[in-house]
């Protein structure tokens with residue numbers, strides 16, 4: 001049984017080398033978590049009093065302005081950060097996909113990187129051996145897969161990384177924005193694989209700003225603001241409140257067609 005439970009959790013970052021002048025500027029700014037200055041060491045409250053309960057089938061879009069706490073929340077859910085106060089219990093095999101390039105070694109070949117990255121994301125060697133041909137075909141990298149990764153262009157690396165990420169079987173999939181930032185043409189090819197990946201994951205938490213990606217992959221959303229959960233509800237209502245417009249009225253024709261073909265996703269998100 002996969003589950004995510006977070007109770008009254010806060011995450012603070014003490015900043016030991018802050019300069020008072022730049023601190024003042026930050027405190028006046030609109031973005032970022034709250035900066036406390038009662039003690040001698042300034043503390044950024046990246047997350048404050050978070051309560052979240054997610055179960056199998058929950059596909060949550062995380063929205064909020066820069067510095068609102070989305071990445072910190074994903075890292076808390078991944079177990080990378082411990083709550084400074086409060087507690088959390090995450091049950092299930094987690095695949096944290098925060099940076100497509102993490103776990104890649106420039107000195108070894110594309111094939112070897114496919115294996116290493118898969119192991120990093122929680123797969124076994126045997127499982128990856130079964131998938132490697134399919135990933136290789138998806139990337140269209142051909143003979144380049146036998147060359148060291150350092151000879152690849154950025155786009156070629158992204159193809160490889162996305163090929164691996166979309167081949168895994170996670171129980172809890174945590175996606176940071178980066179994944180939406182890949183080349184549009186290739187992303188459109190990757191969308192089916194991404195959709196399948198999300199469908200076979202128990203729980204998805206996905207930080208993203210694109211209406212199209214959110215509507216296609218998520219059914220609920222959390223709006224983060226200054227380290228707090230400002231709103232948690234249906235995707236449509238939360239995005240409407242956050243952006244001030246209905247996400248379903250701004251979808252690309254391609255997405256409309258895609259969700260039309262996938263009534264489960266569009267039905268969930270539309271309510």
Ligand SMILES: Nc1ncnc2c1ncn2[C@@H]1O[C@H](COP(=O)(O)OP(=O)(O)OP(=O)(O)O)[C@@H](O)[C@H]1O
Nearest residue numbers: 013032033044046065066067068069070071072073
């Ligand atoms: N390692 C860190 N050390 C200190 N402060 C941090 C650290 N990581 C994040 N913060 C602070 O925590 C707050 C939340 O940052 P976070 O990266 O979670 O926001 P975000 O919503 O993901 O932003 P963005 O949309 O810009 O990526 C910000 O004020 C940021 O300055």
